[in-house]
Amino acid sequence: MPKAQRMAQMLTVAEEIFAEQGYLATSMDEIAERVGVSKPMLYEYFGSKEGLLIGCIHRARTELREKTAAAIAGAASPEEFLRLGLLAFFEFIDEHRRSWALLRQEAAVAVPSAQEEVEGIRQQQTDMIGAVLASFTPDIDPLEAEAFAEIVVGATERLAVWMERRPSVGPALATDYVMAVIWPGVDNRLRKPLSPARLA
Amino acid sequence: MPKAQRMAQMLTVAEEIFAEQGYLATSMDEIAERVGVSKPMLYEYFGSKEGLLIGCIHRARTELREKTAAAIAGAASPEEFLRLGLLAFFEFIDEHRRSWALLRQEAAVAVPSAQEEVEGIRQQQTDMIGAVLASFTPDIDPLEAEAFAEIVVGATERLAVWMERRPSVGPALATDYVMAVIWPGVDNRLRKPLSPARLA
DNA sequence: GCAGTAGGTTACTCGAAGTAAGTTACGAGC
DNA sequence: GCTCGTAACTTACTTCGAGTAACCTACTGC
Numbered sequence: 001m002p003k004a005q006r007m008a009q010m011l012t013v014a015e016e017i018f019a020e021q022g023y024l025a026t027s028m029d030e031i032a033e034r035v036g037v038s039k040p041m042l043y044e045y046f047g048s049k050e051g052l053l054i055g056c057i058h059r060a061r062t063e064l065r066e067k068t069a070a071a072i073a074g075a076a077s078p079e080e081f082l083r084l085g086l087l088a089f090f091e092f093i094d095e096h097r098r099s100w101a102l103l104r105q106e107a108a109v110a111v112p113s114a115q116e117e118v119e120g121i122r123q124q125q126t127d128m129i130g131a132v133l134a135s136f137t138p139d140i141d142p143l144e145a146e147a148f149a150e151i152v153v154g155a156t157e158r159l160a161v162w163m164e165r166r167p168s169v170g171p172a173l174a175t176d177y178v179m180a181v182i183w184p185g186v187d188n189r190l191r192k193p194l195s196p197a198r199l200a
Numbered sequence: 201m202p203k204a205q206r207m208a209q210m211l212t213v214a215e216e217i218f219a220e221q222g223y224l225a226t227s228m229d230e231i232a233e234r235v236g237v238s239k240p241m242l243y244e245y246f247g248s249k250e251g252l253l254i255g256c257i258h259r260a261r262t263e264l265r266e267k268t269a270a271a272i273a274g275a276a277s278p279e280e281f282l283r284l285g286l287l288a289f290f291e292f293i294d295e296h297r298r299s300w301a302l303l304r305q306e307a308a309v310a311v312p313s314a315q316e317e318v319e320g321i322r323q324q325q326t327d328m329i330g331a332v333l334a335s336f337t338p339d340i341d342p343l344e345a346e347a348f349a350e351i352v353v354g355a356t357e358r359l360a361v362w363m364e365r366r367p368s369v370g371p372a373l374a375t376d377y378v379m380a381v382i383w384p385g386v387d388n389r390l391r392k393p394l395s396p397a398r399l400a
Numbered sequence: 401g402c403a404g405t406a407g408g409t410t411a412c413t414c415g416a417a418g419t420a421a422g423t424t425a426c427g428a429g430c
Numbered sequence: 431g432c433t434c435g436t437a438a439c440t441t442a443c444t445t446c447g448a449g450t451a452a453c454c455t456a457c458t459g460c
Contacts, residue, residue: 027416038440147377154358155351162350177347184384238409
Protein backbone atom coordinates (compact mmCIF):
# COMPACT_ATOMS: atom_id res chain seq x y z
CA MET A 1 0.00 0.00 0.00
CA PRO A 2 1.33 3.48 -0.88
CA LYS A 3 2.61 5.64 1.93
CA ALA A 4 -0.05 8.36 1.92
CA GLN A 5 -2.87 5.87 2.00
CA ARG A 6 -1.21 3.81 4.73
CA MET A 7 -0.64 6.91 6.84
CA ALA A 8 -4.28 7.91 6.53
CA GLN A 9 -5.35 4.43 7.55
CA MET A 10 -3.02 4.50 10.55
CA LEU A 11 -4.44 7.83 11.67
CA THR A 12 -7.97 6.52 11.39
CA VAL A 13 -7.21 3.39 13.40
CA ALA A 14 -5.13 5.24 15.99
CA GLU A 15 -7.82 7.89 16.50
CA GLU A 16 -10.37 5.18 17.09
CA ILE A 17 -8.30 3.16 19.55
CA PHE A 18 -7.03 6.21 21.41
CA ALA A 19 -10.60 7.40 21.77
CA GLU A 20 -11.78 3.99 22.98
CA GLN A 21 -9.12 3.29 25.55
CA GLY A 22 -7.22 6.47 26.10
CA TYR A 23 -3.74 7.35 25.00
CA LEU A 24 -1.87 5.79 27.89
CA ALA A 25 -3.74 2.51 27.83
CA THR A 26 -3.10 2.01 24.14
CA SER A 27 0.05 0.26 22.95
CA MET A 28 1.71 0.74 19.62
CA ASP A 29 1.64 -3.01 19.08
CA GLU A 30 -2.11 -2.96 19.36
CA ILE A 31 -2.49 -0.18 16.81
CA ALA A 32 -0.05 -1.91 14.49
CA GLU A 33 -1.96 -5.16 14.75
CA ARG A 34 -5.29 -3.52 14.00
CA VAL A 35 -3.81 -1.72 11.04
CA GLY A 36 -2.45 -5.07 9.88
CA VAL A 37 1.16 -3.99 9.85
CA SER A 38 4.15 -4.25 12.16
CA LYS A 39 5.11 -1.70 14.80
CA PRO A 40 8.20 -0.26 13.10
CA MET A 41 5.99 0.96 10.28
CA LEU A 42 4.25 3.27 12.70
CA TYR A 43 7.62 4.58 13.78
CA GLU A 44 8.71 4.92 10.18
CA TYR A 45 5.81 7.21 9.41
CA PHE A 46 5.15 9.00 12.68
CA GLY A 47 8.39 8.80 14.63
CA SER A 48 6.85 8.10 18.02
CA LYS A 49 3.64 7.37 19.83
CA GLU A 50 3.38 11.07 20.52
CA GLY A 51 3.92 11.81 16.85
CA LEU A 52 1.04 9.56 15.97
CA LEU A 53 -1.22 11.36 18.42
CA ILE A 54 -0.18 14.71 17.02
CA GLY A 55 -0.95 13.43 13.56
CA CYS A 56 -4.48 12.59 14.67
CA ILE A 57 -5.01 16.00 16.20
CA HIS A 58 -3.52 17.79 13.26
CA ARG A 59 -5.81 16.09 10.80
CA ALA A 60 -8.87 16.93 12.88
CA ARG A 61 -7.70 20.50 13.19
CA THR A 62 -7.34 20.90 9.46
CA GLU A 63 -10.78 19.51 8.84
CA LEU A 64 -12.33 21.79 11.44
CA ARG A 65 -10.65 24.84 9.95
CA GLU A 66 -11.95 24.07 6.50
CA LYS A 67 -15.51 23.47 7.65
CA THR A 68 -15.57 26.61 9.77
CA ALA A 69 -14.15 28.76 7.01
CA ALA A 70 -16.84 27.52 4.63
CA ALA A 71 -19.59 28.09 7.19
CA ILE A 72 -18.82 31.71 8.07
CA ALA A 73 -18.08 32.82 4.54
CA GLY A 74 -21.38 34.59 3.98
CA ALA A 75 -21.99 36.17 7.39
CA ALA A 76 -23.18 39.76 7.34
CA SER A 77 -23.34 40.81 11.02
CA PRO A 78 -21.08 39.98 13.96
CA GLU A 79 -23.93 38.04 15.51
CA GLU A 80 -24.43 35.89 12.44
CA PHE A 81 -20.69 35.44 12.10
CA LEU A 82 -20.42 34.13 15.63
CA ARG A 83 -23.51 31.97 15.40
CA LEU A 84 -22.43 30.27 12.19
CA GLY A 85 -18.95 29.69 13.54
CA LEU A 86 -20.30 28.12 16.72
CA LEU A 87 -22.73 25.97 14.80
CA ALA A 88 -19.99 24.69 12.51
CA PHE A 89 -17.94 23.84 15.56
CA PHE A 90 -20.71 21.96 17.33
CA GLU A 91 -21.58 20.07 14.17
CA PHE A 92 -17.98 19.05 13.78
CA ILE A 93 -17.93 17.75 17.34
CA ASP A 94 -21.18 15.94 16.81
CA GLU A 95 -19.75 14.07 13.83
CA HIS A 96 -16.60 13.15 15.70
CA ARG A 97 -18.08 12.19 19.05
CA ARG A 98 -15.71 9.35 19.53
CA SER A 99 -12.43 11.00 18.85
CA TRP A 100 -13.28 14.41 20.17
CA ALA A 101 -12.93 13.78 23.86
CA LEU A 102 -9.66 12.01 23.44
CA LEU A 103 -8.07 14.50 21.18
CA ARG A 104 -8.79 17.37 23.48
CA GLN A 105 -8.48 15.78 26.85
CA GLU A 106 -5.89 13.14 26.37
CA ALA A 107 -3.61 15.13 24.19
CA ALA A 108 -3.15 17.75 26.82
CA VAL A 109 -1.79 15.34 29.35
CA ALA A 110 0.31 13.30 27.07
CA VAL A 111 2.83 15.51 25.49
CA PRO A 112 3.98 19.08 25.39
CA SER A 113 4.01 19.06 21.62
CA ALA A 114 0.54 17.58 21.42
CA GLN A 115 -0.46 20.41 23.68
CA GLU A 116 0.78 22.80 21.04
CA GLU A 117 -1.37 21.17 18.40
CA VAL A 118 -4.42 21.47 20.63
CA GLU A 119 -3.55 25.08 21.32
CA GLY A 120 -3.43 25.50 17.58
CA ILE A 121 -7.06 24.48 17.36
CA ARG A 122 -7.97 26.98 20.06
CA GLN A 123 -5.90 29.62 18.32
CA GLN A 124 -7.97 29.13 15.18
CA GLN A 125 -11.08 29.70 17.20
CA THR A 126 -9.86 32.68 19.18
CA ASP A 127 -8.59 34.19 15.94
CA MET A 128 -12.03 33.84 14.46
CA ILE A 129 -13.68 35.50 17.44
CA GLY A 130 -10.98 38.14 17.53
CA ALA A 131 -11.72 38.87 13.89
CA VAL A 132 -15.39 39.45 14.68
CA LEU A 133 -14.61 41.84 17.48
CA ALA A 134 -11.88 43.72 15.64
CA SER A 135 -13.67 44.03 12.32
CA PHE A 136 -16.81 45.45 13.82
CA THR A 137 -15.23 47.48 16.61
CA PRO A 138 -11.72 48.43 15.45
CA ASP A 139 -10.93 50.51 18.53
CA ILE A 140 -11.57 47.76 21.07
CA ASP A 141 -8.80 47.22 23.60
CA PRO A 142 -6.68 44.30 22.28
CA LEU A 143 -6.32 42.69 25.69
CA GLU A 144 -10.04 42.82 26.24
CA ALA A 145 -10.71 41.41 22.79
CA GLU A 146 -8.39 38.54 23.61
CA ALA A 147 -10.09 37.89 26.92
CA PHE A 148 -13.51 37.85 25.29
CA ALA A 149 -12.34 35.46 22.62
CA GLU A 150 -10.91 33.13 25.25
CA ILE A 151 -14.15 33.25 27.19
CA VAL A 152 -16.20 32.33 24.16
CA VAL A 153 -13.85 29.50 23.22
CA GLY A 154 -13.82 28.16 26.76
CA ALA A 155 -17.58 28.27 27.04
CA THR A 156 -17.99 26.57 23.68
CA GLU A 157 -15.50 23.84 24.38
CA ARG A 158 -17.03 23.01 27.71
CA LEU A 159 -20.52 22.93 26.28
CA ALA A 160 -19.31 20.59 23.55
CA VAL A 161 -18.19 18.11 26.20
CA TRP A 162 -21.50 18.51 27.99
CA MET A 163 -23.42 18.00 24.75
CA GLU A 164 -21.83 14.57 24.40
CA ARG A 165 -23.30 13.50 27.71
CA ARG A 166 -26.75 14.78 26.73
CA PRO A 167 -28.00 12.97 23.66
CA SER A 168 -31.07 15.20 23.51
CA VAL A 169 -28.89 18.25 22.97
CA GLY A 170 -27.78 18.78 19.39
CA PRO A 171 -25.60 21.39 17.72
CA ALA A 172 -28.46 23.80 17.14
CA LEU A 173 -29.57 23.94 20.77
CA ALA A 174 -26.00 24.10 22.01
CA THR A 175 -25.44 27.08 19.75
CA ASP A 176 -28.60 28.71 21.11
CA TYR A 177 -27.44 28.27 24.67
CA VAL A 178 -24.01 29.72 24.07
CA MET A 179 -25.40 32.65 22.13
CA ALA A 180 -28.00 33.32 24.82
CA VAL A 181 -25.37 33.63 27.53
CA ILE A 182 -22.54 35.14 25.55
CA TRP A 183 -24.09 37.46 23.03
CA PRO A 184 -25.69 40.11 25.23
CA GLY A 185 -22.36 40.72 26.96
CA VAL A 186 -20.34 40.73 23.75
CA ASP A 187 -22.82 42.94 21.95
CA ASN A 188 -22.77 45.30 24.87
CA ARG A 189 -19.00 45.64 24.72
CA LEU A 190 -18.95 46.01 20.96
CA ARG A 191 -20.98 49.17 21.39
CA LYS A 192 -19.22 50.42 24.49
CA PRO A 193 -15.73 49.02 25.25
CA LEU A 194 -14.47 48.77 28.83
CA SER A 195 -12.76 51.96 29.85
CA PRO A 196 -8.95 51.80 29.99
CA ALA A 197 -9.19 52.89 33.61
CA ARG A 198 -10.14 49.35 34.58
CA LEU A 199 -7.01 47.95 33.09
CA ALA A 200 -4.91 48.63 36.18
CA MET B 201 8.04 10.03 59.90
CA PRO B 202 4.33 9.47 60.65
CA LYS B 203 2.13 8.39 57.77
CA ALA B 204 -0.05 11.49 57.40
CA GLN B 205 2.92 13.79 57.33
CA ARG B 206 4.80 11.59 54.86
CA MET B 207 1.77 11.47 52.59
CA ALA B 208 1.44 15.23 52.62
CA GLN B 209 5.11 15.56 51.77
CA MET B 210 4.76 13.10 48.92
CA LEU B 211 1.82 15.02 47.50
CA THR B 212 3.74 18.27 47.65
CA VAL B 213 6.77 16.83 45.89
CA ALA B 214 4.69 14.96 43.31
CA GLU B 215 2.63 18.03 42.50
CA GLU B 216 5.78 20.01 41.93
CA ILE B 217 7.51 17.44 39.71
CA PHE B 218 4.35 16.61 37.75
CA ALA B 219 3.87 20.31 37.11
CA GLU B 220 7.49 20.77 36.05
CA GLN B 221 7.82 17.87 33.66
CA GLY B 222 4.38 16.53 33.03
CA TYR B 223 2.82 13.35 34.26
CA LEU B 224 4.17 11.03 31.60
CA ALA B 225 7.73 12.28 31.74
CA THR B 226 7.92 11.81 35.49
CA SER B 227 9.01 8.48 36.96
CA MET B 228 8.04 7.17 40.35
CA ASP B 229 11.71 6.58 41.12
CA GLU B 230 12.37 10.25 40.63
CA ILE B 231 9.60 11.30 42.97
CA ALA B 232 10.71 8.76 45.54
CA GLU B 233 14.27 10.02 45.37
CA ARG B 234 13.24 13.64 45.82
CA VAL B 235 11.04 12.69 48.74
CA GLY B 236 14.02 10.84 50.21
CA VAL B 237 12.29 7.50 50.40
CA SER B 238 12.10 4.35 48.28
CA LYS B 239 9.58 3.69 45.54
CA PRO B 240 7.50 1.03 47.32
CA MET B 241 6.56 3.62 49.93
CA LEU B 242 4.75 5.60 47.26
CA TYR B 243 2.88 2.47 46.28
CA GLU B 244 2.18 1.70 49.92
CA TYR B 245 0.42 5.02 50.38
CA PHE B 246 -1.04 5.77 46.97
CA GLY B 247 -1.33 2.42 45.22
CA SER B 248 -0.20 3.57 41.79
CA LYS B 249 1.20 6.47 39.85
CA GLU B 250 -2.34 7.36 38.91
CA GLY B 251 -3.37 7.20 42.56
CA LEU B 252 -0.67 9.68 43.40
CA LEU B 253 -1.89 12.04 40.73
CA ILE B 254 -5.43 11.70 41.97
CA GLY B 255 -4.21 12.47 45.46
CA CYS B 256 -2.70 15.71 44.22
CA ILE B 257 -5.88 16.72 42.44
CA HIS B 258 -8.05 15.75 45.36
CA ARG B 259 -6.10 17.86 47.78
CA ALA B 260 -6.30 20.87 45.49
CA ARG B 261 -9.99 20.28 45.04
CA THR B 262 -10.63 20.23 48.76
CA GLU B 263 -8.72 23.43 49.28
CA LEU B 264 -10.58 25.14 46.45
CA ARG B 265 -13.94 24.08 47.84
CA GLU B 266 -13.14 25.46 51.25
CA LYS B 267 -11.93 28.78 49.93
CA THR B 268 -14.89 29.19 47.62
CA ALA B 269 -17.38 28.31 50.33
CA ALA B 270 -15.85 30.90 52.64
CA ALA B 271 -15.86 33.55 49.92
CA ILE B 272 -19.49 33.28 48.85
CA ALA B 273 -20.90 32.93 52.35
CA GLY B 274 -22.14 36.51 52.64
CA ALA B 275 -23.44 37.11 49.12
CA ALA B 276 -26.80 38.83 48.88
CA SER B 277 -27.63 38.90 45.16
CA PRO B 278 -26.99 36.38 42.40
CA GLU B 279 -24.58 38.78 40.81
CA GLU B 280 -22.53 39.17 43.96
CA PHE B 281 -22.68 35.42 44.53
CA LEU B 282 -21.24 34.74 41.11
CA ARG B 283 -18.66 37.48 41.30
CA LEU B 284 -17.30 36.34 44.66
CA GLY B 285 -17.19 32.74 43.54
CA LEU B 286 -15.28 33.63 40.39
CA LEU B 287 -12.88 35.83 42.30
CA ALA B 288 -12.15 33.06 44.80
CA PHE B 289 -11.47 30.71 41.93
CA PHE B 290 -9.10 33.06 40.13
CA GLU B 291 -7.26 33.80 43.35
CA PHE B 292 -6.83 30.13 43.98
CA ILE B 293 -5.39 29.65 40.50
CA ASP B 294 -3.11 32.61 40.99
CA GLU B 295 -1.65 31.08 44.14
CA HIS B 296 -1.14 27.70 42.50
CA ARG B 297 0.22 28.79 39.14
CA ARG B 298 2.68 25.96 38.93
CA SER B 299 0.51 23.03 39.72
CA TRP B 300 -2.67 24.33 38.20
CA ALA B 301 -1.95 23.72 34.55
CA LEU B 302 -0.71 20.24 35.21
CA LEU B 303 -3.50 19.12 37.41
CA ARG B 304 -6.13 20.17 34.94
CA GLN B 305 -4.46 19.38 31.70
CA GLU B 306 -2.42 16.36 32.53
CA ALA B 307 -4.98 14.66 34.63
CA ALA B 308 -7.43 14.60 31.80
CA VAL B 309 -5.16 12.66 29.54
CA ALA B 310 -3.71 10.36 32.04
CA VAL B 311 -6.32 8.27 33.66
CA PRO B 312 -10.04 7.71 33.66
CA SER B 313 -10.19 7.96 37.43
CA ALA B 314 -8.12 11.12 37.49
CA GLN B 315 -10.60 12.41 34.99
CA GLU B 316 -13.29 11.78 37.56
CA GLU B 317 -11.46 13.82 40.15
CA VAL B 318 -11.12 16.70 37.74
CA GLU B 319 -14.77 16.36 36.86
CA GLY B 320 -15.40 16.58 40.58
CA ILE B 321 -13.79 20.01 40.64
CA ARG B 322 -15.95 21.11 37.76
CA GLN B 323 -18.97 19.61 39.44
CA GLN B 324 -18.32 21.77 42.50
CA GLN B 325 -18.29 24.78 40.26
CA THR B 326 -21.30 23.91 38.18
CA ASP B 327 -23.16 23.10 41.39
CA MET B 328 -22.33 26.53 42.70
CA ILE B 329 -23.56 28.23 39.54
CA GLY B 330 -26.58 25.97 39.43
CA ALA B 331 -27.36 27.02 42.98
CA VAL B 332 -27.34 30.67 41.97
CA LEU B 333 -29.68 30.09 39.09
CA ALA B 334 -32.03 27.79 40.94
CA SER B 335 -32.23 29.78 44.15
CA PHE B 336 -33.09 33.00 42.42
CA THR B 337 -35.18 31.57 39.61
CA PRO B 338 -36.70 28.30 40.90
CA ASP B 339 -38.71 27.61 37.76
CA ILE B 340 -35.80 27.71 35.36
CA ASP B 341 -35.55 24.74 33.01
CA PRO B 342 -33.07 22.29 34.61
CA LEU B 343 -31.37 21.49 31.33
CA GLU B 344 -30.91 25.15 30.59
CA ALA B 345 -29.56 25.81 34.08
CA GLU B 346 -27.05 23.04 33.54
CA ALA B 347 -25.99 24.42 30.18
CA PHE B 348 -25.52 27.88 31.63
CA ALA B 349 -23.46 26.54 34.50
CA GLU B 350 -21.25 24.61 32.08
CA ILE B 351 -20.78 27.72 29.97
CA VAL B 352 -19.71 29.78 32.94
CA VAL B 353 -17.32 27.11 34.17
CA GLY B 354 -15.82 26.66 30.71
CA ALA B 355 -15.34 30.37 30.26
CA THR B 356 -13.76 30.70 33.67
CA GLU B 357 -11.42 27.80 33.26
CA ARG B 358 -10.19 28.96 29.92
CA LEU B 359 -9.66 32.47 31.16
CA ALA B 360 -7.66 31.09 34.08
CA VAL B 361 -5.26 29.45 31.64
CA TRP B 362 -5.05 32.67 29.68
CA MET B 363 -4.41 34.67 32.85
CA GLU B 364 -1.30 32.59 33.49
CA ARG B 365 0.14 33.69 30.17
CA ARG B 366 -0.62 37.34 30.89
CA PRO B 367 1.19 38.48 34.00
CA SER B 368 -0.52 41.86 33.87
CA VAL B 369 -3.91 40.22 34.32
CA GLY B 370 -4.77 39.42 37.92
CA PRO B 371 -7.78 37.75 39.53
CA ALA B 372 -9.74 41.00 39.82
CA LEU B 373 -9.52 41.90 36.15
CA ALA B 374 -10.17 38.32 35.07
CA THR B 375 -13.33 38.36 37.18
CA ASP B 376 -14.37 41.63 35.56
CA TYR B 377 -13.93 40.21 32.10
CA VAL B 378 -15.92 37.10 32.79
CA MET B 379 -18.71 39.01 34.47
CA ALA B 380 -18.81 41.54 31.62
CA VAL B 381 -19.40 38.81 29.04
CA ILE B 382 -21.42 36.38 31.08
CA TRP B 383 -23.60 38.41 33.37
CA PRO B 384 -25.87 40.24 30.91
CA GLY B 385 -26.90 36.95 29.33
CA VAL B 386 -27.40 35.14 32.63
CA ASP B 387 -29.28 38.05 34.17
CA ASN B 388 -31.47 38.18 31.12
CA ARG B 389 -32.42 34.53 31.46
CA LEU B 390 -32.97 34.76 35.18
CA ARG B 391 -35.72 37.20 34.44
CA LYS B 392 -37.10 35.49 31.39
CA PRO B 393 -36.26 31.78 30.93
CA LEU B 394 -35.99 30.25 27.47
CA SER B 395 -39.34 28.98 26.32
CA PRO B 396 -39.77 25.18 26.38
CA ALA B 397 -40.59 25.37 22.68
CA ARG B 398 -36.90 25.72 21.89
CA LEU B 399 -36.08 22.51 23.70
CA ALA B 400 -36.96 20.33 20.74
C1' DG C 401 12.63 -8.11 77.51
C1' DC C 402 9.44 -9.43 74.21
C1' DA C 403 5.49 -9.05 70.60
C1' DG C 404 3.45 -6.73 67.24
C1' DT C 405 3.21 -3.36 64.02
C1' DA C 406 4.41 1.06 61.49
C1' DG C 407 7.66 2.45 58.43
C1' DG C 408 11.04 1.13 55.49
C1' DT C 409 14.39 -1.35 51.91
C1' DT C 410 16.55 -4.39 48.17
C1' DA C 411 15.99 -6.90 44.30
C1' DC C 412 13.25 -8.53 41.29
C1' DT C 413 9.21 -9.17 37.06
C1' DC C 414 6.88 -7.69 33.22
C1' DG C 415 5.07 -4.91 29.67
C1' DA C 416 5.56 -1.45 26.32
C1' DA C 417 8.39 2.22 23.71
C1' DG C 418 11.67 2.48 20.61
C1' DT C 419 15.53 0.41 17.30
C1' DA C 420 18.93 -2.30 14.36
C1' DA C 421 19.35 -5.16 10.94
C1' DG C 422 17.60 -7.60 7.48
C1' DT C 423 13.82 -9.11 3.81
C1' DT C 424 10.45 -8.85 -0.03
C1' DA C 425 7.93 -6.60 -3.86
C1' DC C 426 8.13 -4.01 -7.82
C1' DG C 427 8.86 -0.63 -11.32
C1' DA C 428 12.64 1.64 -14.44
C1' DG C 429 16.28 1.10 -17.45
C1' DC C 430 19.05 -1.66 -20.40
C1' DG D 431 13.66 -11.01 -19.11
C1' DC D 432 17.29 -9.70 -16.04
C1' DT D 433 19.05 -6.60 -12.54
C1' DC D 434 19.46 -2.47 -9.81
C1' DG D 435 17.38 0.58 -6.53
C1' DT D 436 14.20 1.84 -3.48
C1' DA D 437 9.70 1.76 -1.04
C1' DA D 438 7.27 -1.02 2.06
C1' DC D 439 7.72 -4.16 5.48
C1' DT D 440 9.33 -7.79 9.33
C1' DT D 441 11.81 -10.20 13.17
C1' DA D 442 14.30 -9.87 17.08
C1' DC D 443 16.18 -7.35 19.98
C1' DT D 444 17.36 -3.28 24.02
C1' DT D 445 15.89 -0.26 27.51
C1' DC D 446 13.31 1.83 30.83
C1' DG D 447 9.86 2.43 34.08
C1' DA D 448 5.54 0.71 36.66
C1' DG D 449 4.45 -2.31 39.91
C1' DT D 450 5.56 -6.29 43.52
C1' DA D 451 7.48 -9.91 46.76
C1' DA D 452 10.02 -10.66 50.32
C1' DC D 453 12.52 -9.17 53.82
C1' DC D 454 14.33 -5.84 57.54
C1' DT D 455 14.30 -2.53 61.75
C1' DA D 456 13.05 0.19 65.37
C1' DC D 457 9.74 1.75 68.52
C1' DT D 458 5.72 1.32 71.72
C1' DG D 459 2.78 -0.94 74.90
C1' DC D 460 2.58 -4.54 78.07
